[in-house]
Amino acid sequence: MIQWIVLYRKEMTEMARNYKILWIPIVFILLGVMQPVSSYYMPEILDNFGGLPEGTILDMPTPTGEEVLMQVISNYGMLGVLILVLSAMGVVSAERQSGVAGMVMIKPVPYSSYILSKWAGLLTITLISLFIGYVASWYYTSLLIETVAFERIFQSVVIYSIWLVFVVTLTLFFSTIMKGNGSVAFVTIFVVFAISTVTSILGKYMTWSPAKMTEHTGQVLLSGELDSSFLLAFITTIAIIIVVLISSIQIFKQKELLE
């Protein structure tokens, strides 16, 4: 237990020293703020730079606050996921490659503590980034467009965070089983987008899919109501996360850690 805390503290210190704790939230804030700002100024932007013929009457409906936030979530689903995966890809593989993972495990540290401290570090940075970015987005949306009920904001961000936790757990898993940072990122992104795509094509048959979290997030934002199929998706997602974590620990145990 003590070792777990020591390892977790090391993860956080490392993220502070290499400024990840700063720049990942900043990216999420930028992604979150850009959407309401650009929606607000879109008519003017088009007016000034659109090259529309003189006298054209712009009739663009201003999106509702909920729609803006849904767009933000969709940005997080693309660029946010990409940033998270790229920043987390080396979490285990880089330490295995340098041999420092062996230096840690040569001490009487449970293998589960090592993996779980990594996981906790990833969750911390992911949740901090998502919450701060989303709150910033909400603030600018209410400033420029309209206020969205805080309850919906809260519910939607909690639901969406489950999807991001799923994504970083997968990154941790591939980082444990593979050595090259690049291939970890590639495979993780591939798997995440494959799940998303298959889920959106075969939506009817995949109500259990973790990728459904994105839809449920949108649903809560727009209607304030949770779809009844949420529970199934929630349970399978948590179950998959647990299974993936346990497999990561087991696989890590089998790996040769010192060259």
Place this chain on the structure above:
Amino acid sequence: MELLKASDLVKRFGNTNAVKGINFHIEEGRCVSLLGPNGAGKTTTLKMLSGLLEPTSGSIDFKGEKAKDLRQFIGYLPQYPAFYNWMSGKEFLVFAGQLAKLNRKEAEKRSEELLERVGLTNAQKRKIGGYSGGMKQRLGLAQALIHRPKLLILDEPVSALDPLGRREVLDMMREIKEETTILFSTHVLHDAEEISDDILIMHAGEIAISGSLGSVMEEYRQPILQIEFESQAADWLKSIASYSFVSEVNIQGNKTSIVLKDMVNGKQILLKDIVDRNLPIRKFEISQTTLEDLFMKVVKA
């Protein structure tokens, strides 16, 4: 007292038999060197003892009991130690100490002691990324000692160091061996001869020779005749192999070492030969085989 015993230890990597069923034990308080050429299986053996590598088969006993997780009792310095380069030397030691279940205060205190001991006190606040190879090796030694292990395992602790660095680390090991049992691998025979009590010579995954340094030297020591010529004398050297008292002739350029079964008669006859044939010699010396000769013999066999 027997600290550690390995029985029929085997490690296979796919088709490679890295370690082929070795047996040995380590007495408490001894300094044991594990000798062997590249690829002999030294690192593989040490990793199995330290618990970093699961043996394919065989068992390891610690203090007479079957070992489960020995990591608490073992300090290990890998052949290529790695660190978090963004940490300072002291931070890493405190970190390693806490991982080995020291509380923060103990870890700090022990780190300071060890930094002093390995001569890194002045560099303790610097980032490890800026350390030289020798400094990293000494830091590696310090992290291995942080939790006062019962057995210190060092994988080629001096191979990568310059003569000065080697001297420093060897001197530290000499100090440490007063307190802790040490098992270290090396292919620098001179170092093994200098500080170890017991030796294990490994070759191709097997232990060829083991025992105390003294008894091994005693047992395998052979009288040897070393002759240095001014020019080559290959013909004569070929012919002497037929003498019954000559057991081996090793030629290295103008130098030759001849292992004799009967030194008293042998040297007389050979010296007479040299005089009769008017061979130009520079040196004619009687000595004993060294650890290096023994090593070469094992490795070439």
